[in-house]
Amino acid sequence: MEIRPLEELRAADDLSLAFNPWGLGGRMRPENAAEFQQRQIADCDLAEGVAAGTRDSFERLRTVFAYGVLCYDVYTMVGDQALLIYEQALRDRFMEWCAGTITFRLPQAPDVSYTVTSYDDVKKRSDRMTRQRAKLVVATHAIEFNGMLHGLRLWARTAGLLRGRRSRAVEDALAKLRNYVAHPSGHHVDTPVGAARTVRDLAELINQLWGQATSDGRLYPAPLHREIAVLSWNGSGRARMEPADALTAPDPTEDQESDEYQHVVVRAIPFIPGSRWNDAHWAEFDTRYETTRFPMEYLWGPGTREEARAWLEQERPEVDSVDFTDRVFLVQDHERLLPPMRPAVAAGLPDDERVGIWHAVRADFPDDAFAHVRGSRDSGAGHARRPGDCPACSAEVLGSGSYNEALRAAAAVLGPIEAVQLPSIRLPLSIFWPDRP
Ligand SMILES: [Zn+2]
Structure with a gap:
């Protein structure tokens, strides 16, 4: 050399x-x-x-x-x-x-x-x-x-x-x-x-x-910090998310316009400029489906701004942190594929809404679970249909079949599932999950 x-x-x-x-x-x-x-x-x-x-x-x-x-x-x-x-x-x-x-x-x-x-x-x-x-x-x-x-x-x-x-x-x-x-x-x-x-x-x-x-x-991200936030929306499809503290400040909208807004209080990942964990789907919030990318927890509402402020002052809910990886979702296929649902919400459904085929899937994000189930309808796409890691995407199949079978598959990894029944609330405009019943 x-x-x-x-x-x-x-x-x-x-x-x-x-x-x-x-x-x-x-x-x-x-x-x-x-x-x-x-x-x-x-x-x-x-x-x-x-x-x-x-x-x-x-x-x-x-x-x-x-x-x-x-x-x-x-x-x-x-x-x-x-x-x-x-x-x-x-x-x-x-x-x-x-x-x-x-x-x-x-x-x-x-x-x-x-x-x-x-x-x-x-x-x-x-x-x-x-x-x-x-x-x-x-x-x-x-x-x-x-x-x-x-x-x-x-x-x-x-x-x-x-x-x-x-x-x-x-x-x-x-x-x-x-x-x-x-x-x-x-x-x-x-x-x-x-x-x-x-x-x-x-x-x-x-x-x-x-x-x-x-x-x-x-x-392998550490659990994400969640704060108390207020989501509000009006009849003309405008939506906003503010930290709970903002409710003590003067209303950002005109008085008469403010009356048209509905408010709900949630626990959510706060918006931080430049953070990789900002939830681009926050305005898709729905108590029934996991339509936000990160877990957003319903706490109170809907109601007026004044009522939301009174509730917050009375209850003073705590911040927390969540690990969003390895979540379990249930996806219902009845006439069409519906957005992923939390097992606890599915467990609380009335009998007549338990129809169709259900899939229990583990994924980091609801869109990953949904994309897997949609992909698995096409046998040529290589997605797993039996329990185990999917070779074609980052989902894990836990089980599928009837409502009861899917819920059992979820309980096998989560332990006993406690049913929750939440008021049916969703923000009016949707870009990412427009197809909801
Ligand atoms: Zn897959």
């Missing part, structure tokens, strides 16, 4: 300078590029308890990332290495979880346990046991486990260490990339943008494995 002088090694790589906060185009100055790229992953720190081996690998990765400014190829190597650390993190977490003992279940035989002191032990033992058709015992389940990445992923989900439906689809993609990195079949080049995202995703995954959700995370 050609020997390059130190000065040249220290010089910024032209390709790296082409990436700037506005995408490809203008070139950055080397010192700005160095700072800008490091900032992309500066805040993804690991949680306290993360295993030392995983932590060392991750910190080394962050260190090397900074050198991408000098050598563009570093971004590809960082992306590849991140995928290998993904597997290392699962192995390290597995060793902590098993605490030195793994148990297998054989067909028609008592469970057998083995002592393991390293992941190599786990792998050798699991490989042998898999050939005898034995399964690894994980709490109340027994799973296929041969010690490879596929088994580790199944274990982490079964043990309840990873959560979320959309994050599962990302885990799928990471596993495919990881296998590609381990057995490359061609040439690929990562960009600083791609490498930074992989590092950030990896940090979220490691933290979640060790029990820490990421505040404002993309994959």
